[in-house]
Amino acid sequence: MTSTATPATTGLATAARMKGARRKKAPLGEGSSRLHRSEQKWALAFVALPVLGYLLFILYPVLFALYASFTRWNGLGAMEFIGLQNYVTLLGDERFHQSMWNTIFYLLGIPIGLALALALALAMNRRLVGLTVFRTIYYVPVICSIAAIAILWQWAYNGDFGLVNQFLAMIGIDGPNWLSDATWSKPAIVVMMVWKGLGYSMLLYLAAIQAVPRSLLEAAELDGAGAWQRFRAITLPMVRPVTFFLVVTQIIASAQIFAEIQIMTPGGGPEYSTASAVFHIWRQAFQYQQMGYATSMAIVLGILIFIITLIQFRLNKRNSFVLD
Amino acid sequence: MKKSRLTAGVVAGLVVAGTAACSTGGGGSSDGLTFMFRGGDDEKAAYQAAIDRFTEDTGVDVEVVVSDPDNYATQLQASIAGNQVPDVFYIEQANLQAYVNEGILLDITDAVDELGVDLDNIWDYGVDSYRYDGTLQGTPEGRLYGLPKDIGPFAFGYNATMLEEAGVERPDPDVPLAWDDWLEILKEVTVDTDGDGEVDQWGTGLNVQWNLQSFVWSNGGDWTNEDRTEVTVDTPEFAEALQYFTDLTTVHGVTPNPEQAQTLDTYQRFMAGEIAFFPVGPWDMSVYNELDFEYDLMPWPVGSTGETAAWVGSLGIGVSATSDMPDEAVQLVTYLSTDEAAQETLIDANIQIPNRIDTAQEWAAEPDAQPANRQEFLDIAEDYGRAMPAAFTYGAAWYDELWVDIQPVVDGVRPADEYLAEVQPRMQALLDQSNEDAARAAEQNAQND
The missing domain is CATH 3.40.190.10 (Periplasmic binding protein-like II)
Known part of the structure; x- marks a missing residue:
């Protein structure tokens, strides 16, 4: 019962009981230690539940996937162990490389999205008429179903009747056929991802900006710092934890982009230009019955995401600061 | 006492989880x-x-x-x-x-x-x-x-009302049109109807992935040899058919141009009465029968063999x-x-x-x-x-490979024969793999029996 996680009252009560037991030096002490043991057992039982859940639903599937990645398996029948052959195959699989490159391209949306979100949050932080309305409007895409959004954007990008090209035509630009043009299909998806994620990042930034102590800003102002200097030297470093959180979670999420791709470009886009890594994996697993091979690609993707996240944590540690 | 209750609870939980996971309830309830x-x-x-x-x-x-x-x-x-x-x-x-x-x-x-x-x-x-x-x-x-x-x-069809207005004879239901003759008709009906300087009625508007088959087959080409072991998309017959198909758009301009020609659009343009010739599947009848023009079916236009072909x-x-x-x-x-x-x-x-x-x-x-x-x-x-090329092979990865990089050919920036020669080895490798998988699976099946 020394765990800090134990509620304080239980800890005190146990301590009191133990004190009493020592004072009396009676064989009753055994009784209290029996109680202690019993409590510990119950504690273990409660802990066992999430642990069991973790073993059953996370560790077991992960280990199973790891094994499956070393087999030839169509997802239906028996698995045949083939060692590293799947991994050798994927080294030379151009489509897999292409889908990984596409996925990396999609990550470009993250810095763009964060910069826009921060700018928006700064704007929203002022006292303006209709502020709540704007905040709500920017947050709406976040709560919309991803399938609905993908279909909406598919229409918007239509070369002929699409909203995007109609708008471009108004300012004299002849827009491309976004999703059917290998050059423009990826940027088109990035724009959609940025739009979709803006509201969420903006909300977190807004909260972080409002948490910056006024005293710091006032002190800087007294020292003659301009608006830009205050932003660079105070606000930006103060919201860094939020930036870190957003970058980490968004890289993990963006690296697994799938639904948008499958709905907007069902075949992986012209010349496979929009196929993400997960799309490629899904296609191999469920359309071509190459479950073993697909699993090996999923493992590689998982390891890459893990490494990137690890590097980010390292970098963040080096750059972190403590406010006294 | 407590201990045993606890143990019993955990065991019971495991048993429930275990049976749920292992039950062999194949075939649902009896x-x-x-x-x-x-x-x-x-x-x-x-x-x-x-x-x-x-x-x-x-x-x-x-x-x-x-x-x-x-x-x-x-x-x-x-x-x-x-x-x-x-x-x-x-x-x-x-x-x-x-x-x-x-x-x-x-x-x-x-x-x-x-x-x-x-x-x-x-x-x-x-x-x-x-x-x-x-x-x-x-x-x-x-x-x-x-x-x-x-x-x-998957039949071919036409807007009978439009052809009549253009003074074009209805296609014969028994004698298929040759590609050249068909092209003449397409040119005739591709016009600017409202005089605003832009073409707004086209001969046809086809989707390469679903409509190319007939053109290849009636020109004597095919995706594979008969026992489905060799990919044959790099033959001159195949290339000629694909080239004819894409030339309709990029050379002759008798279809909506690439920007206008997403699948959905030509389908809707046909229903809007802007396109003369368009494929018709049985599932289309419920919608097409409600259109405000008359449509009918015809054999697909034919290439060098003179024999019409369609997939089913x-x-x-x-x-x-x-x-x-x-x-x-x-x-x-x-x-x-x-x-x-x-x-x-x-x-x-x-x-x-x-x-x-x-x-x-x-x-x-x-x-x-x-x-x-x-x-x-x-x-x-x-x-x-005929069956679709990948209908009877072990998976369709080899077949899908043809479509992945085909857009530049459809857009007319790449010659068909060059592209087909390049994609054939990739398709062949995938077909080989699919045939290997099929053989291995059949072998396992034989052992199981």
Whole structure:
């Protein structure tokens, strides 16, 4: 019962009981230690539940996937162990490389999205008429179903009747056929991802900006710092934890982009230009019955995401600061 | 005391979890059948009618599981992985071999025979699609693993009203147009109707992935050799067909240009009366019959062979090998595939052609038929229709590979022959792999037996 996680009252009560037991030096002490043991057992039982859940639903599937990645398996029948052959195959699989490159391209949306979100949050932080309305409007895409959004954007990008090209035509630009043009299909998806994620990042930034102590800003102002200097030297470093959180979670999420791709470009886009890594994996697993091979690609993707996240944590540690 | 209660609780929990995970409930509950399919309201209604009659005749209840089309394959695979295979379910041609080799589909040859189903009265293509002899699928000698839900002959059609207004003769239903003659007509009807300087009516507007097949075949080309071991897309016949196909857009301008020509758009443009020639599947009839112009069917225009060609698809209905009630399940399949009342509901909904040949002939001969030349569908079904290139191979990865990088050819920035020569080795490698997988799976299956 020394765990800090134990509620304080239980800890005190146990301590009191133990004190009493020592004072009396009676064989009753055994009784209290029996109680202690019993409590510990119950504690273990409660802990066992999430642990069991973790073993059953996370560790077991992960280990199973790891094994499956070393087999030839169509997802239906028996698995045949083939060692590293799947991994050798994927080294030379151009489509897999292409889908990984596409996925990396999609990550470009993250810095763009964060910069826009921060700018928006700064704007929203002022006292303006209709502020709540704007905040709500920017947050709406976040709560919309991803399938609905993908279909909406598919229409918007239509070369002929699409909203995007109609708008471009108004300012004299002849827009491309976004999703059917290998050059423009990826940027088109990035724009959609940025739009979709803006509201969420903006909300977190807004909260972080409002948490910056006024005293710091006032002190800087007294020292003659301009608006830009205050932003660079105070606000930006103060919201860094939020930036870190957003970058980490968004890289993990963006690296697994799938639904948008499958709905907007069902075949992986012209010349496979929009196929993400997960799309490629899904296609191999469920359309071509190459479950073993697909699993090996999923493992590689998982390891890459893990490494990137690890590097980010390292970098963040080096750059972190403590406010006294 | 406490300890034992605790232990008992944990053990009980594990037992529950264990049994749930390991139960071998293949085939659902033993007091009824489960039928899993995908489709719209028309199909649902039609099948409910057939199922009600089945329940009335046999006293066996049927639980129906409907899935949306996009999720069907994933849902079926999940139910197989979870050992909860529905007794009766839709099966795609391309998955049949894998499902047979993994022991998921029941051999229904004898059961269908005992039920006295007249297979001669169902389209050969529809029945043979679900025959498999352990090596080749689609052969008349193979064992039967399903019956057709329907067959889908993909015919060619035209806007009769538009042709009449342009003073063009209606295409002959029996003599196919040669490519050159057809092109002349296309040029004639591609015009600017409202005089604003922009073309707003086109000859045609085709999608390479779904419409190229006929052009290749009637020009003497094909995707593979006959025993499906060699990819033959790099032949001059194939290249000529693909080049002709893309030239329609990029050289002759008789289709909407690439920006305007996304699949959805040409389909809608045809329905809006802006396009003269467009493919028509049986499932299109329900929508096309409501259009405010007359349309009709014709043979696809022909290349060097002079013989018209079209693809015909099919979806099957199979029985789970682990079903508790295999006899009843097979009987249900025959109701769904051939029951007259159910067929009538589907035909009246204008979404398919009849599975029974005699019914189909009556249907085509109806005096007020719409489209008038319904016979074209039947000709494809029994005469000149062919299976899609990947319908009977072990997976379609090799076939899909052709489409992935084809956009520059469609846009006219890359010659067809150059592209085909480049893609052939990649397709060949994938086909080799699919054939290897098929052989290995068949071998395993043989060992299991």
